[in-house]
Amino acid sequence: MREWRFVLSKKWLGYLAVAVVFAVVCVFLSHWQWERRAENLALQDRLNANYNARPVAITSILPELDSYSAADEFKPVRVTGRYLVDKTFLARDRSYNGFPGFEVLVPLETTSGRVFVIDRGWVPTGNTHDAPDSIPAPPSGRVTVVARLSQSEADVPGRTDIPGTNELARIQPADIAKRLQLPTYTAAFGQLKSETPETATLPKLAQKPQIDWSLNLSYAIQWVMFAVAAFGFLIYVVRQEYDALNSDEEDQRWLEEERERKRLKRGPSDSDLEDHDLDEKGYESSLPGTRISR
Structure with missing residues (x-):
């Protein structure tokens, strides 16, 4: 060792x-x-x-205009009112399956007088200009909407709204409330799931998020x-x-073993035989007065 x-x-x-x-x-x-x-x-x-839960009245989850809990994200809520079509907004720089476009945001004025912002889905960027070629119109008059709750988006450094337009950099109902000057749910908005009555065409509805663990x-x-x-x-x-560290010692041991193996294979030499004979005959003592016998 x-x-x-x-x-x-x-x-x-x-x-x-x-x-x-x-x-x-x-x-x-x-x-x-x-x-x-x-x-x-x-x-x-x-x-x-939450995604597959039964729809509930919005007031049961959002009792106040600034109410929201992350535990309720994507829960479907049911809202009845009328769309404020002339107050439609577009959230720019949104992609759908890799294609650029916009999210269509239409405020829904509920029967209680409160406004809940509905994201009706995605539309592509136009072919000849940086805006949608067309936007599917929402139902007119009284409508019942089922939408999944989503939290107000955070600010993104360097991205701001375009003044004087209906284009937004991020979906923040509080900003929309300032423009509407109406009581609006500010902490959350809804991603459209269904409308009654239905329309012939709809924007691309939001896809279910995927969590990869x-x-x-x-x-x-x-x-x-x-x-x-x-x-x-x-x-x-x-x-x-x-x-x-041990290569030299091992090499020397190997050489010695190899020499011994070759010697045994070759057999005894003449000198080895002579030495062997002398050992067998022996010698008398060489002390004074003695004689070596042969």
């Missing part, structure tokens, strides 16, 4: 410490990815439950593999060092 004592040197103990620290960091990151996976699974479960699982496994690889690499370089 003395050949392996070099691993107890400060250099190799330092390498071991580096490998341990790296492995601890990898395990921490793996655990973090595993927790993210659990969070995304919970979000997926909540999304599925498989990547978190993959990353968690990869970080564990990195930790194992660190110790595997350390073992490899230790073995390389061992071979380098």
Whole structure:
């Protein structure tokens, strides 16, 4: 075992410490990815439950104009009123399956006098100008809308509304409320699910969000593999060092064994035979007064 004592040197103990620290960091990151996976699974479960829930009256979820809870995201609400078609807004720079376009936002004045902003869906950018070629009209008169709740969007640095137009940089019902000067739900808006009465054409309705938790699982496994690889690499370089330190001694031992093998294969030489005969005959003592016999 003395050949392996070099691993107890400060250099190799330092390498071991580096490998341990790296492995601890990898395990921490793996655990973090595993927790993210659990969070995304919970979000997926909540999304599925809310997305497929039965519609309820808007006042049961949004009792006040500024009410909103993230736990209610995508829950369908039922609203009755009339569209303020002349107050239609367009949220620009929106994509649908990779194509550029706009989200069509039409305020719905409810029977209670409150306004709830409805995102009726997506329309593509026009062929000859930076605006839709056409926008499907909503039903006129009294309409009952079922829409899924969505939170007011956050500001995006560098993106602002275009003054004097109906184009918006982000969907924020509070901004629309300032333009309407009407009591408006400001913390949330609705993504259209259905309308009664129906219209012949509709914009492209919002697609169901997809929450991918498989990547978190993959990353968690990869970080564990990195930790194992660190110790595997350390073992490899230790073995390389061992071979380098002991190669001369092993080579000398091999040469000696090879010489002995060849000697045995070749048989005894003449000198070996003579030495053997002398050993068998023996000698008398060479002390004074003695005579060597042959």
